[in-house]
Amino acid sequence: MKLSKHSYILLAPFFIIFFLFTVLPVMMSLALSFTNFNMLEFPRWTGWDNYVRLFVKDDVFLIALKNTFLFAAITGPISYLACFIFAWLINELPPKIRAFITLILYAPSIAGSAFMIWQIMFNGDSYGYFNAFLMKWGFITEPILWLQDPKYMLGIVMIVQLWLSLGTAFLAFIAGLQGIDQTLFEAGAMDGIRNRWQELWFITLPSMRPQLMFGAVIQLTTSFAVAEVSISLTGFPSTDYAAHTIVTHLMDFGTIRFEMGYASAIATVLFGLMIGMNLVTQRLLKKVGE
Template identity: 30%
Template structure:
């Protein structure tokens, strides 16, 4: 009995230590940031202003542009990335494929490269006289160089390409791990019943990967709502704020413009609200109906 009590006490000590650290480094800053969102001023001279920061947010044209841009990235990039990750995972899970290890490493490698380093490389590759334009011109796909960094439409396309290149391999690893747990006998039985590869994918692979699709969908949504490095390092949010994201706008409010930490905190909670909303929607869509 004494041994059980001592083990129980040790267990509660470990739980208590973890709870203290989580509260100290996660919940306390969140609470302080929420309180800060109701204040305004510079440095330590902050005054309570109630809901003025949130009212200002919905009348701020730059904030609305940042929210719009973030939604555009979310709507287009996340589905494309998830579909590509599933496509590559199915291809690389083929037991007959040679050099699987090489291909898996090559596709996963972008996700371990420095965000700043690859953003700078993309900026030079997609410059007006960069390699991408030269390649497209040589193949006669275009008649004149595309202004990837200066045109609002192509600048958004560039950001979507960059994010997709960076994170597709990361999500692919989760799908590969899930496919490893699918018994080959399931596919063999489907073949005997006359199912073609496309039918096998939609009626076997996708349902089997449903929990992983939900997980990668939520994590990718959160990552896109917090998007900062690519717009900051590739386009600086330009041209004319057309690639500005919410996180980048928060940075500008805090460090680039006249510091307004209270308003920046209020804008940051838009990300929290949007994350919760999209997570709930995805759980509803991915949940089992009873």
């Protein structure tokens, strides 16, 4: 540390802020998960009561847990593959065209009015685009309440989330593809690589391991932490909790009921799920190129 003291001094502002506003709140949340805390009275230690209530007595949480796992299992891998495939295809285009198409594909992830478009398309009356199309061609005789019917709600939220998924991971993959040393492909051709699929598996993917790991963390975190899309499209809470997720359950107890101890227990469970899935993803990515 003495030899690198100037580096530590330069890094100190970031690490201080990171510790105060990220590490410390996570540690406090973990401690509060073992208490009964309503933000008015001093926290009262309750041990494992919050976790027992969560998994044994809270039926809505079990619905949220099922929805979140289903959501993550479908949208996580699909969005991850979509980010890479689109980035891989775009990388072959001329620079100006590549920049333009990248902007088009990235735009939905930052568009503030994105939900309004899907609300109009899935509107529950005859003016909704999907209802109007299906009624015009005789597929249905009366409008479908897409965003109120539990049969359709979770599927629609998944579709919208996939549409929004070409975000940070997508840009990271494009940057990773641009940074690959082109001499590796020449060396690969001399070593017996004969087609693009072999180039992809033995050269491109191993060269992009940092970006692949970053993209996996981003996409998994996004799929487990979905809430805004669900609330904007299906309401809060959704009908029969059909689109209820762990994060919306957390928001219910944390920002509406102010049961901060119980909300902290929900956040801790979600944190553990994310860590577990990231560890699994790291193991899988280590096998790329073998």
